Amino acid sequence: MTPVDGGVEPATFRDVVAAYVGLTKPRVIELLLLTTVPVMFFAAQGVPSLGLVAATVVGGTFSAGSASVFNCVYDRDIDEQMRRTRRRALPRHLVSPRAALVFGVVLAALSTAVLLLWVNPLSAALSLGANAFYVFGYTMLLKRRTTQNIVWGGLAGCFPALIGWTAVTGELSWVPVVLFAVVFFWTPPHTWALALRYREDYANVDVPMLPVVAPAREVGRQVVVYSWVMVATSLLLWPVAGTGLVYPVAAAVLGAVFLLEAHRMWARTRGTEDLTAIQPMRLFHASNLYLSLLFVAVALDPLLTR
Known part of the structure; x- marks a missing residue:
């Protein structure tokens, strides 16, 4: 039973x-x-x-x-x-x-x-x-x-x-290392947005996620910092791998949209800890869409620029 x-x-x-x-x-x-x-x-x-x-x-x-x-x-x-x-x-x-x-x-x-x-x-x-x-x-x-x-x-x-x-x-090179770094810098904004939404859960079980131990304003600031580094890293693939134009254009557009959403969330943390006002799940869902479309562009670039 x-x-x-x-x-x-x-x-x-x-x-x-x-x-x-x-x-x-x-x-x-x-x-x-x-x-x-x-x-x-x-x-x-x-x-x-x-x-x-x-x-x-x-x-x-x-x-x-x-x-x-x-x-x-x-x-x-x-x-x-x-x-x-x-x-x-x-x-x-x-x-x-x-x-x-x-x-x-x-x-x-x-x-x-x-x-x-x-x-x-x-x-x-x-x-x-x-x-x-x-x-x-x-x-x-x-x-x-x-x-x-x-x-x-x-x-x-x-x-x-x-x-x-x-x-x-069958071997490593700088190309996958750049993409490795993109995912590395993407992970904190993605996860902290979710952790901000469920920060009470993490607090109740003593898991020190950043949104548990820092005010929402600081979480938003760090999200913005990591997001800028992530977008800059994503653009490195263009010169490192010698891609066509499909990838860098997609990376620039997707990066701009993601940065806009990250800055908006940070702005919504000003003077409040109210999650209804901050809407962290908007950034969480945006981060999923960003990574998905960015890697679709990775796959399409050689197919469309050969």
Whole structure:
């Protein structure tokens, strides 16, 4: 029997399957793959082998899913107390911690095997390293100890750009490093906007996200600073990679729109801590759209300028 919404209802097979899928955080996986596949197109300067893309996507999905499962297992105590996370599988007792841990290990092993056998050892090593850093570096070491948790912990989410490049080329270069840096500087504005919306949740479980320990005005200021650096970094790809005009035009337009939204949020923090007035989720959704369209431009540039 499984507690659901304060009562007791039997968990169906569909509930259990959905619970295991939910542990992998599919929306996070989608975002990570969105920064992997376009880089493969850019690395190939056209359409890469579809078999290679499929293997990289499958391996990347298993790896990202594994990291999310381990995160859910470790954070199950605070997830149960937070509005945003209390309906996850472990707080609802749809899956036991031990079963979830086994599931995470299996996904990690499958990911490594797929990338080793059908992609290459470098991509497999990068994927495994990103997984380990997210679990041990961010989840276990940084998240509950420092306001810089998401700044440095966000490094794990930058690796897909490297993995997509190495999957095609078998080596690293400055091109994927620039895209790695774009995601690195994008992560704080994206995450702090969400954390500002749910700052009471984080405060209640003693997770020192920046919006918990700093006033909204300071959060808005830092969001603007990171946003400017992010946009400037995104434009570096043009000279570093020698792109056509599609990418820099898209990066400039998307960057201008993102900066406008970041400055607007900062302006709305003046003299208030009222989240209804600040509307941080506007920036959160804008950040998702920005990263998605920027990497679409990465994929389209070689296709439209060959």
